[in-house]
Amino acid sequence: MSVITWKIGGPAGFGIMSAGPMFAMALKRSGYSVHGYPEYPSIIRGGYNNYHVTFSDKPVFSVYNRCDILVALDKVVFDSETITKNMIVIADFDNIKGTEDLECKKVNIPFKKILKDNELPDIVKNSIALGVSAKILGIDEEILFTLFKENYPAKVLDMNISAAKIGMEFCLDEMKFKVPKGNSNFKDNLLMTGNEAIALGAVKAGLGFYSTYPMTPASSILHYLAKLEEKYGIIVKHTEDEISGIIMAIGASYAGVRAMTGTSGGGLSLMTEGVGLAAITETPLVIALSQRPGPATGMPTWTEQADLKFVLNISQDEFVKIVLTPGDLNELFYMTFEAFNLADRYQVPVFVLTDKFLSESHFCEAIFSDNGLKIDRGFIFEGNSEAPMEFFPRYKEVENGIPMKSNPGTPGGLYKAPGNEHDEFGFVATDSRTRIKNQDRRFKKEEFIKKELPLPRLYGAKEAEITFVCWGSTKQPLMEALKHTDKFNFFHFSAVNPIDWEKVKELLKDKNLVAIETNYTGQLASVIAEKTGIVIKDKYLKYDGRPFFVEEIIEFVKRGN
């Protein structure tokens, strides 16, 4: 199979993050499966930005280290990228010192001269580059220009189209790159980011309220939902801080609305007390957590999966929480949808974990379907108009540890939702009997949730030399690496808590297990050890802020022999 990679790079402010995704979409519309991976520093001007597209006539999942075609909009690219002999590099070589001796296939495009001769501003440099790239890869120019039309405001549209056309004219036939023909299978696929899939899963589930404070890489959930709020009748709030973000969502959920908040680790630190409040008041709540490296501010625009144990142990004392760890667009969409049902049915906090790689990269998957999607709001008290001012036993078990909710305004449904331990009506209680009864009842839910959450799933051949164990986004590079070798298979955990660990133990036994995670200690491996007694000694861990590149996994598997 041929997988081709194209990368565009330049200083922040050069339009890399609009040109990259647009070109990825052009490729998809030309019939390829596409993956797009952005890298950028946490600054607005300067610094090196790049967007790396991987495409093929077969499904692609993840990013390679290798780059076949590199578009270098500025010198900074040559300082940051390793240029190899086989690479095609598109750049204004006449104007970039130090590139004379580079051994690569140079496509010399005089960006500076083109801009000057045609009196075009610097900002269309990226469009010239897209024109060149389209020509070299044989992309139909109409596909590209339609995308320009969809993305650029009318007043700059013509300028960008003419820039792209000028770029195309500079391409000679010998510059063309041999690519497999596009495959119409992918034309109807979606090309979207993980955060968009989360947002759409929530909208589909009837989200009513989303409140949070911006924090990369979760912010784009906020941005996308804010765009949709009037269309779908949702309230989206950028609050004064994360504390307010989670507490407002709890208030909305208490009032009877499906509510969600989303953040990254630093924001979750502030929300921690609120998670406990949702737990003890048994207020349904969905929390999307997009992980990034580092405690405190860490590396805002990079990726890591190191908050699993934080989430599993979040807040003081012990309580039931659901932790979902989806690994692709479909899982993000359907599991976020289901997160609302789980939250309503069991009245516990539900986490949807993602990370920068999954949240902000573009993935290509078949359209989400309605099939089998059902809304479950759990037990809700209908009211009793005969006795409207009666208190209601809100915290009395109805089934499986689960009590019945009553929305404010419901006659005869009066109750108190307290952060304190409480009796059936929600009045503060501290006697030992009540405390034990409540803890026992609330933990009873775990047995039933366990039966609903997915067990780790095996991908690849049934038997293999190495069985990787992963969670969340690491599924993507493993899926891609599976295309190159059959020496490994892997288990992907799309949910971690609460699941049936006895069954997990059966699945994992007698295998040559290797934990593969982007964190320093191997957090899932440690949870597995705690829950099953299976100690996974071999770990392949990465914590440099980058996802696993496909070649790295193949290398590792080879070394393992």
Next chain:
Amino acid sequence: MKAMDFNSGKIPVWCPGCGNFAIWNAIKGALADLEINGKDVVNISGIGCSGKMLNHLRTYGFHTLHGRTLPVATGVKLSNHKLTVVVNGGDGDGYGMGVGHFIHAIRRNLDVTYLVHDNHIYGLTTGQASPTTDRGLKSKSTPHGVIDEPLNPLAVALNAGATFVARGYSGEVEHLKELIKEGINYNGFAYIDILQPCVTFGKTYSYEYYDERIYKLDESYDFTNFDNAMEKIWEKEKIALGIIYKKERDEYASLHPQLKDDILVNSTGKLRDILEELEKFK
């Protein structure tokens, strides 16, 4: 319904003589006078002696975390703007922990009534200085005397753009009840700072202390004048009670086109058609 009907049946555990009793009675009286049904009221309480109000009202209630009353109120009110939301918290709760939320609730002009039981001390944690404690006062946490300048919460509110700023007093229950009624009827954020003697730990700010200093604003006072209000708020010897500043302003929920036709609760949790959105990703 009569004021008594708003009793939850739980006997308050406030110290005998605590100013919180009067606030409790004033709230019940206000709800009864306004003929609001308890099923349409949500009382949101903070943490502290003030927060115990939750237990004593026959209404819906949410007992949130320390300092986090107003974000809960915002979520509740935007989800169901037909509900009457009454918020109770202390000066430590609202001006210490929750001061950020206080300012932002003012900016939003959410239609809730915010009652701060201002006893100038932390009651429940047995008598530490609060943000409104005067300089020099010795407390458990300031045995050498407070050296921080006290916060003037009404001035903070006015400067943040509050359009209903009032002061009540536990020693004047009828007056306080009328203020709370005005607050509930006000279409926006009605903020009432209530002088509430803590008879156990707040010995300085006693009934005698207040009785000597308070006076009620009468009809000659123009509460629509911002400068008048500022002057009242900074008075040193005397303490004015009543509506100090009031003005009409767009109420928060009304600024949401999503809430024009119905409350949010009625549209949430239904399967939505998102095909049109999905098309954009093709």
